[in-house]
Amino acid sequence: MPTAVSSTDARPAPTRRDTPGRTADAVRAVVDVGHLLRFRMASTRRRATSLIAALALLGLTAAVAVVPAFLPGAGESGQAFDLLLILPTALAGFLILAVVSATASGGGRELIARDPASVFPVSPTTDHLGALLLAPLNIAWLMQAWGLLGMTAFAVGVDDLGTAQPIVVMWLTAGTAVAQVLAWTLEGVRRVPHGIGIVRGLTILFFGIALGLQITDQLLTAFDQVPTREVVVGMVSGFGARWVLTLGAIVAAFLIAVALGAVPATIASRRVPRDELRVEAGRYPARRTPRTLRGMLIRIDRASVWRAVPMRRGVAVLALGPGLVAVLGDLGWSDTMILPGLVASGGALLYGVNAWCLDSRGALWRESLPAPPAAVFDARAFVLGELLLAGSLVTVAIAAVRAGMPTSVEATALAVTLLVVTVQVVAAAMRWSAARPYATDLRSSRATPAPPAVMVGYSARLAISTTMTGLVFSLLSRAEDATIAVLLAVTMCCWSGFRLARTRRRWCDPSERARVVMTVAAS
Amino acid sequence: MGQPAPVVGGRGLHVRFGEVEAVAGVDLTADAGQSTALLGRNGAGKSTTMRVLAGVVPPTAGSVRVAGFDARHDPLRVKQAVGYCPDVGGLVPRATPWEHLQLAARLRRMPAWEDRARTLLERFELGDVAHRVTAGFSHGMGRRLSVLLAAFHEPVVLLLDEPFDGVDPIGVEATLEEINDARARGACVLVSTHLRELAVEACTNVSVLRGGAQVATMSAAEMSGEEGARAYRGLLD
Numbered sequence: 195m196p197t198a199v200s201s202t203d204a205r206p207a208p209t210r211r212d213t214p215g216r217t218a219d220a221v222r223a224v225v226d227v228g229h230l231l232r233f234r235m236a237s238t239r240r241r242a243t244s245l246i247a248a249l250a251l252l253g254l255t256a257a258v259a260v261v262p263a264f265l266p267g268a269g270e271s272g273q274a275f276d277l278l279l280i281l282p283t284a285l286a287g288f289l290i291l292a293v294v295s296a297t298a299s300g301g302g303r304e305l306i307a308r309d310p311a312s313v314f315p316v317s318p319t320t321d322h323l324g325a326l327l328l329a330p331l332n333i334a335w336l337m338q339a340w341g342l343l344g345m346t347a348f349a350v351g352v353d354d355l356g357t358a359q360p361i362v363v364m365w366l367t368a369g370t371a372v373a374q375v376l377a378w379t380l381e382g383v384r385r386v387p388h389g390i391g392i393v394r395g396l397t398i399l400f401f402g403i404a405l406g407l408q409i410t411d412q413l414l415t416a417f418d419q420v421p422t423r424e425v426v427v428g429m430v431s432g433f434g435a436r437w438v439l440t441l442g443a444i445v446a447a448f449l450i451a452v453a454l455g456a457v458p459a460t461i462a463s464r465r466v467p468r469d470e471l472r473v474e475a476g477r478y479p480a481r482r483t484p485r486t487l488r489g490m491l492i493r494i495d496r497a498s499v500w501r502a503v504p505m506r507r508g509v510a511v512l513a514l515g516p517g518l519v520a521v522l523g524d525l526g527w528s529d530t531m532i533l534p535g536l537v538a539s540g541g542a543l544l545y546g547v548n549a550w551c552l553d554s555r556g557a558l559w560r561e562s563l564p565a566p567p568a569a570v571f572d573a574r575a576f577v578l579g580e581l582l583l584a585g586s587l588v589t590v591a592i593a594a595v596r597a598g599m600p601t602s603v604e605a606t607a608l609a610v611t612l613l614v615v616t617v618q619v620v621a622a623a624m625r626w627s628a629a630r631p632y633a634t635d636l637r638s639s640r641a642t643p644a645p646p647a648v649m650v651g652y653s654a655r656l657a658i659s660t661t662m663t664g665l666v667f668s669l670l671s672r673a674e675d676a677t678i679a680v681l682l683a684v685t686m687c688c689w690s691g692f693r694l695a696r697t698r699r700r701w702c703d704p705s706e707r708a709r710v711v712m713t714v715a716a717s
Numbered sequence: 718m719g720q721p722a723p724v725v726g727g728r729g730l731h732v733r734f735g736e737v738e739a740v741a742g743v744d745l746t747a748d749a750g751q752s753t754a755l756l757g758r759n760g761a762g763k764s765t766t767m768r769v770l771a772g773v774v775p776p777t778a779g780s781v782r783v784a785g786f787d788a789r790h791d792p793l794r795v796k797q798a799v800g801y802c803p804d805v806g807g808l809v810p811r812a813t814p815w816e817h818l819q820l821a822a823r824l825r826r827m828p829a830w831e832d833r834a835r836t837l838l839e840r841f842e843l844g845d846v847a848h849r850v851t852a853g854f855s856h857g858m859g860r861r862l863s864v865l866l867a868a869f870h871e872p873v874v875l876l877l878d879e880p881f882d883g884v885d886p887i888g889v890e891a892t893l894e895e896i897n898d899a900r901a902r903g904a905c906v907l908v909s910t911h912l913r914e915l916a917v918e919a920c921t922n923v924s925v926l927r928g929g930a931q932v933a934t935m936s937a938a939e940m941s942g943e944e945g946a947r948a949y950r951g952l953l954d
Binding site: 473477479491501552554556561637704712716 | 768771772773774775789792793794796797799801802803805806807808809810811812813815816817819820821822823824825847848849850851852853863866
C-alpha cells in the first residue's frame with residue numbers, strides 16, 4: 195500500500211490554502227519594511243548622534259507647530275488672516291512639490307540600494323512602503339512641512355490649534371502618499387516605449403498651463419478654486435462633524451493611496467528602466483584626446499556626472515523648477531537672490547557631498563594612475579562648481595523673464611551671489627566628501643550619494659548657509675551702491691577658498707586619500 | 718659583481734586599518750622577468766599587499782621599494798612604473814573603455830597609443846564595446862578590461878589582483894598571454910589569486926600568505942599536481 199506520493203505521480207494542483215493571499219503578501223511586505231529598517235539602523239555609523247538628531251528634528255517640528263500660535267497677532271484679523279487665505283494654495287503647493295520630488299527620484303528613495311537588495315526577496319510593495327517612509331527625510335519636504343505647520347499655527351491661533359494641526363499633519367502624510375502613487379505611475383509610463391517622451395510632454399504641458407494662467411492673470415483665480423479650501427474650512431470649524439469629516443476624508447485618502455501605491459510600484463518594477471539602459475548601452479563615439487592632463491581629468495569627471503540618470507534628472511528639476519516658481523510667483527530681483535543658493539545646495543546633494551563616489555569601483559584603478567593628487571582634486575572641484583553654476587544660471591535666466599532688467603546694484607549683487615554660493619557649496623561638499631565617503635555607484639535614478647539620514651543633515655546645513663547668504667545679498671541689492679556687496683563677496687570667497695585649499699591639502703596626504711578611495715571602491 | 722636589486726622588495730611590511738592588521742610582516746622580493754603568485758585564502762592580505770605595491774595604500778610600517786622607488790615616500794614614481802589591476806571593479810562606471818585608455822595614455826605620456834589599444838581590445842574581445850560605458854559590463858568583461866588597462870603601457874611591474882576571477886577561458890588565455898609577454902620583455906609580474914592551478918600555470922614562483930603574514934615561498938613547480946595541492950592545503954590550515 196503506497197504511503198507517499200511517487201515522483202512519477204502527477205503533482206496535485208496548489209490549493210488556495212497553499213498560495214499566500216494578497217493580505218498575507220501585504221502583511222509580509224509591512225513586516226519586511228521593519229526588517230530593512232533595522233538593517234539600515236544597524237549599519238548607522240554614529241547611532242547616538244543620529245538619535246539626538248532625530249529627537250532634535252521632532253522637537254523642532256513640535257515647536258514650529260505650536261510656538262507661532264502664541265505670537266502677538268496670531269489668529270487675529272491682520273497678517274494671520276492673510277496667511278489663512280493663502281493656506282489652501284500652500285496645501286496644494288505641498289502636494290505639487292511632493293509629486294515633483296518623488297517623480298524626479300524615480301518613485302522615491304530606496305531603503306536598501308538596488309544591487310544589495312537584488313539578493314533579498316524584497317517585494318515592490320516593501321520598496322513602495324520604504325520609499326514612503328524615507329520621503330520626509332528630505333530637506334525640501336521638511337521645509338515645506340515646517341512652513342505649513344508654522345503658517346497654520348499663526349493663522350488659526352491658540353483657539354483652533356488643537357483641531358487644525360492634526361489635519362495639517364494628516365495632509366502632509368496623505369499628500370506624500372498620493373505623490374508616491376503618481377510618481378510610481380509616471381515611472382511606469384517612463385519605462386514603456388516612448389515613455390520618456392510622454393512624461394516630458396506631460397511636464398511641459400503642466401508648466402505650460404501654469405505659465406498660461408500666469409500670463410493671462412488667471413493664476414490667482416485658479417488658486418482660489420483649489421479644493422484644498424474645504425480642508426482649511428474643516429480646520430477652523432471647531433471640533434464637530436465638519437472637522438471629523440475632513441480628517442476622516444484625509445485619513446481615508448492616505449490609506450487608499452498607501453495601498454494603491456503598491457500597484458504602480460509593482461508594474462514599474464516589472465519594466466526595464468529605459469533611461470538607465472539608454473545610458474549604459476548607448477555608444478559614446480571617441481573624441482580627440484585633450485591636450486592637457488587637466489582637460490582629460492575634467493572630461494572623465496564630466497562623463498561620470500552627465501551619464502548618470504539621477505544627476506541628469508536632478509539638474510533638470512533644480513535648474514527649471516525654482517526658475518518657474520520665480521516666474522509664477524512674480525519674484526523681483528531682490529527675492530531672486532535666494533534662488534542660486536537653493537539650486538547650488540540641491541546640485542551638491544546630487545553627488546557633490548560624496549564627490550569621490552563618481553569613480554565608484556574605478557577609484558582604485560584611478561588612484562593607481564600617476565596623476566598628481568592636487569590635479570585630480572582640482573578637476574573634481576571644477577566639475578562640481580561648473581554644474582552648480584550652470585544650474586543657477588539657468589534658474590536666474592528663467593527668473594529674469596519676469597523680473598525684467600535689473601539695476602546695476604541688483605546685477606552686481608546677483609553676480610557676486612552666484613559666485614559666493616558656488617564657492618561656498620563646493621568648499622563644503624569637497625570637505626564632506628573627504629571626511630565621510632560612502633560606497634555608492636549612482637546608477638539608479640533613486641540612488642543618493644549618502645544614506646538618507648546623512649543627506650538630511652547635509653541638506654539642512656547647506657540650506658541654512660546658502661539661504662543666509664542669499665538673504666544678506668538680497669538686502670544689499672537694495673542698497674544705493676554695490677561696494678559693500680562686492681567687499682563682502684570677496685571676504686566670503688576668501689574664507690571658502692581657504693577651507694577648500696585646506697581640504698585639498700588633506701586630499702594630497704596618501705593615507706587620507708587611501709581611506710577615501712578604499713571606501714568608495716567598496717560599492 | 719653583486720646581484721641586481723630586485724624590482725619589488727618589501728621587508729617587514731605592515732598595514733593597519735584602525736584595529737585591523739591587514740598585513741602583518743610580509744617580506745617579498747620579485748625580480749625582472751619573473752612572475753610571482755601571491756596565494757592565500759580570503760582575507761590573507763593579498764589585495765592589501767598589492768595595493769601597497771601599486772602605491773595606492775601607504776604601508777603603516779616596513780619598507781617597500783618598487784622599480785627602485787620607495788612606495789611610502791614616492792608613490793607617484795611607483796605609479797608611473799606599475800600597471801595595476803585591482804581586485805574589485807577597477808573601472809569608472811560611466812566612462813567607456815576607450816576613455817579609460819585615453820586617460821591612461823595621457824597620464825602615462827604615451828604619444829602613439831591608439832594601435833596598441835586597438836590590438837589589446839581585440840585580444841581581450843572588447844573591441845565591440847570600446848565605446849560603451851562600463852556600468853553595463855558583465856563581471857568577466859570588467860575583469861578583462863582591468864587586466865588590459867594594467868598591461869596597456871607595458872609597465873616595469875605588472876600587478877594583477879584576482880585577474881582570473883569570473884573570466885571565461887578566452888579571457889584567461891588572453892591574460893596568460895599578457896603575463897608571458899610581460900615576462901618576455903623583462904617585466905616583473907605579481908599575480909594575486911586563490912586559484913592554485915592557474916597560479917602555477919601563470920607564474921614561476923609562489924608566495925603563500927596567511928592571516929596577513931607570509932608563510933612560505935617556493936617555486937611554482939613545487940605547488941603543482943596532487944603533491945602541490947596537499948602542500949598548499951597544509952599551508953592554509
